[in-house]
Amino acid sequence: AQKVTQAQTEISVVEKEDVTLDCVYETRDTTYYLFWYKQPPSGELVFLIRRNSFDEQNEISGRYSWNFQKSTSSFNFTITASQVVDSAVYFCALSEAPGNQFYFGTGTSLTVIP
Amino acid sequence: NAGVTQTPKFQVLKTGQSMTLQCAQDMNHEYMSWYRQDPGMGLRLIHYSVGAGITDQGEVPNGYNVSRSTTEDFPLRLLSAAPSQTSVYFCASRSQGNTEAFFGQGTRLTVV
Numbered sequence: 001a002q003k004v005t006q007a008q009t010e011i012s013v014v015e016k017e018d019v020t021l022d023c024v025y026e027t028r029d030t031t032y033y034l035f036w037y038k039q040p041p042s043g044e045l046v047f048l049i050r051r052n053s054f055d056e057q058n059e060i061s062g063r064y065s066w067n068f069q070k071s072t073s074s075f076n077f078t079i080t081a082s083q084v085v086d087s088a089v090y091f092c093a094l095s096e097a098p099g100n101q102f103y104f105g106t107g108t109s110l111t112v113i114p
Numbered sequence: 115n116a117g118v119t120q121t122p123k124f125q126v127l128k129t130g131q132s133m134t135l136q137c138a139q140d141m142n143h144e145y146m147s148w149y150r151q152d153p154g155m156g157l158r159l160i161h162y163s164v165g166a167g168i169t170d171q172g173e174v175p176n177g178y179n180v181s182r183s184t185t186e187d188f189p190l191r192l193l194s195a196a197p198s199q200t201s202v203y204f205c206a207s208r209s210q211g212n213t214e215a216f217f218g219q220g221t222r223l224t225v226v
Binding site: 102 | 145149154155156157158159172202204213215217219
């Protein structure tokens, strides 16, 4: 069974629009960690955020914000006032215990149109 | 700091050839992993290691071998390349405590 689901395969927005990338996860562990990574066209994977299962506080970092809801097993990512440089593939990932490996979603390709 | 270094960046192999993808990290991380990235499938775990001398299989291990003789190095061996192994390969390392993983730049492998 897919542990991390990113249902949105591709999204296109016009610059300055807000956009939310969805991530739904599945786990039986009570302790787990969620991550978002960005993969720009150059191909490298850039870490954006980590959240543990005991911390449901939303987080904001500049134009980026994350909404973690255990009740719906979701960890959504919102970009406010999108920019062309935000165009990339975004991956959500789950790690279930200390040291265990990541389960990645299939990624959402975001295109920001100028 | 170099972080995670993968070599080569690009490689073309003929079916049946063998080769080793190199991965080295200079952060003294205990955990290292290999992933392959294919269109529409995200990153899938091939093999991983929780320390020198310890390796285990991930989701898609067939056709690949690994070893971990030192903390720094975690090479991935393709035993007999097949076109199905055409992919982008990423090596990652992380420390204990479920920190984020640091990824290499990737190796784009084409098997013809």
